[in-house]
Structures are given as C-alpha cells and as structure tokens.
Amino acid sequence: MVSIRPLTGVPFDTLYEAFVLGFSDYVVKLQPSRDDLREMLTRRGFVQELSAGAFDGDQLVAFTFNGVDGDRAYDTGTAVIPSHRRRGLARATMELSFDLLAPRTYILEVLQTNPAALALYESLGFTKTRPLQVWSFVSNSPTKIPELANPDLDLIRSWCDVAPSWQNDIPSLRRARDSYVVLGTPDAAVVLFPRTGDLPLLAVAPHARGVGWGRRLLNAAATRANKPLRIVNVDGRDSGIAGFLEKCGSGRGAEQFEMARKL
Numbered sequence: 001m002v003s004i005r006p007l008t009g010v011p012f013d014t015l016y017e018a019f020v021l022g023f024s025d026y027v028v029k030l031q032p033s034r035d036d037l038r039e040m041l042t043r044r045g046f047v048q049e050l051s052a053g054a055f056d057g058d059q060l061v062a063f064t065f066n067g068v069d070g071d072r073a074y075d076t077g078t079a080v081i082p083s084h085r086r087r088g089l090a091r092a093t094m095e096l097s098f099d100l101l102a103p104r105t106y107i108l109e110v111l112q113t114n115p116a117a118l119a120l121y122e123s124l125g126f127t128k129t130r131p132l133q134v135w136s137f138v139s140n141s142p143t144k145i146p147e148l149a150n151p152d153l154d155l156i157r158s159w160c161d162v163a164p165s166w167q168n169d170i171p172s173l174r175r176a177r178d179s180y181v182v183l184g185t186p187d188a189a190v191v192l193f194p195r196t197g198d199l200p201l202l203a204v205a206p207h208a209r210g211v212g213w214g215r216r217l218l219n220a221a222a223t224r225a226n227k228p229l230r231i232v233n234v235d236g237r238d239s240g241i242a243g244f245l246e247k248c249g250s251g252r253g254a255e256q257f258e259m260a261r262k263l
Contacts, residue, residue, distance in 0.1 A: 002056050002087070002089065005053065006049055009048075016037055017060070022062070022063065022077075022081050027113060038177070040076070042175055042176065043175050051065045051097070052093040052094070052100065053093060054084070054092060061081050062090060062093050063079065064090075064093040066101060071103075072104055072107060073097075073101040073263075075107070075109075106262075107258065108121065108126065110257055111255070112257055122259075131237065132255065132258055133234045133253075133256075134230075134231070134256075135250045139222030142223045145185075145217065146183065153173060157201070159205045160201075161238060162235040165232075172200070178195060179194070184217060187213070188208055189203060190203075190221045192224060194224055197229045199231050231245070
C-alpha cells in the first residue's frame with residue numbers, strides 16, 4: 001500500500017535516491033551529485049515539511065519538492081521512480097502540495113516537449129504564464145571585467161525588462177551556499193557562479209545600452225568561469241534577449257513553459 005504524506009523528517013539520502021531514480025530517464029540530463037542537489041534545493045527555497053512524497057513501505061517512490069518565498073511557492077521537482085509510474089502518484093503528491101502550500105500562488109516549469117506532464121498540470125488547474133528558454137555560451141573572445149565589491153543586487157535586478165524566473169531571482173541568489181561573483185560597472189553587471197558556469201542574471205541600465213556592454217559581460221563571465229555558461233530559463237517573450245544571445249553565438253537548448261495556479 002502506497003501512502004502519501006509530507007516529507008517532514010525524511011533523511012536527505014532518501015530524497016536524493018528518489019530524485020536520481022525519478023529523473024534517471026528525463027529528456028534533459030538531471031543527475032546531480034549530492035552536493036549539487038543540496039545547492040539546488042537551497043537556492044530554490046526548499047521547505048521539507050511543505051513538500052509531499054509517496055511511500056511504498058519505507059521507499060520514497062514519488063515526490064514533489066516545494067520551495068517557498070512569502071506568498072509564492074515553487075515546484076522544484078516532481079517525479080515518480082520508473083517502477084511506480086502510471087498509478088496517479090504525481091497527481092497525488094501535487095494535490096497534497098496544494099493543501100500544504102495554500103493560500104499561496106504555486107509556480108512550476110514543464111518542458112514543452114513533455115505533453116503528458118503538461119496535460120497533468122493543466123488538469124490540476126495550472127495555466128501557462130510564459131515560455132522559458134535555455135541557452136549555452138562558449139566564448140571565443142577572452143575578456144576581463146572587474147568584480148564589483150558590495151554589488152547592489154536589487155539595483156541590478158531593476159534594470160531587467162522582464163522578471164527573472166524563480167531560480168534566477170534575487171531571493172534565490174541570496175539563499176545560495178555556492179559562491180557567486182558579480183562582474184561589471186555601476187551601469188552594467190553579470191552574476192556568475194564560477195564553479196558551475198551558471199549565469200542567472202545579466203542586466204544593463206537603460207541609459208547604458210547599445211554600446212556593447214551585454215556582449216562584453218557575457219564574454220567576461222565565460223572567461224572567469226573558464227567553461228561553457230549555462231543560461232537557464234530566459235523569458236521567451238522578450239525577443240530582444242533571444243536576439244542578443246543568438247548574435248553573441250549562444251546555443252539554444254530546451255524550452256519550457258512556466259505555469260501557475262492560485263491555491
């Protein structure tokens with residue numbers, strides 16, 4: 001008999017084993033190390049007692065890991081291990097999440113190429129809010145821009161024309177255990193996690209645009225990381241961002257929908 005209950009008190013190793021099994025055949029490779037999963041959950045605001053699991057005996061066979069930030073909540077991962085699929089367990093962990101998280105606005109992301117998951121979320125009352133794009137960038141132009149001391153993240157965020165996605169926004173950066181750097185000037189900046197090459201935020205003040213700061217920042221971030229950059233969940237409604245990334249030689253990867261439901 002499978003039981004559905006909150007993940008309160010469940011050991012991290014149990015969470016990790018279920019995550020690796022649940023995403024073992026995912027379209028996009030998602031097999032993090034233990035430390036990388038801890039960092040991902042930390043940045044996304046994971047709250048264990050507000051997350052849901054399906055248990056077959058002592059084994060966690062399905063889960064919805066939830067992050068919380070004020071009046072918003074975020075599904076940071078829903079999956080079912082292969083041996084327990086097609087039993088309605090993803091729906092069950094989502095429905096328990098509704099009860100645990102109410103009355104917040106609940107946000108998630110789903111691959112556009114995953115019609116089964118998209119249909120599940122639509123049947124649960126989620127609606128599409130925007131398309132999201134994943135990009136990668138390799139620099140052929142080594143560039144150095146100094147690191148900013150005591151950068152004002154909120155000011156940099158204010159230069160964005162569209163709201164960053166959950167994992168790229170300022171609360172996520174402030175929760176991070178991994179070290180990040182901010183390269184730039186008083187009018188243009190890029191936030192970079194050098195260890196992973198994750199680039200969550202690049203912004204130029206409106207009055208400083210049109211003179212090449214975006215390209216220089218992108219190349220400087222790649223130079224500092226010394227590896228390909230991962231630019232995850234760029235708002236697909238902003239054709240200017242896509243055009244900029246293409247012009248700089250970035251490669252386009254997976255595409256998702258952000259979806260939301262008021263609980």
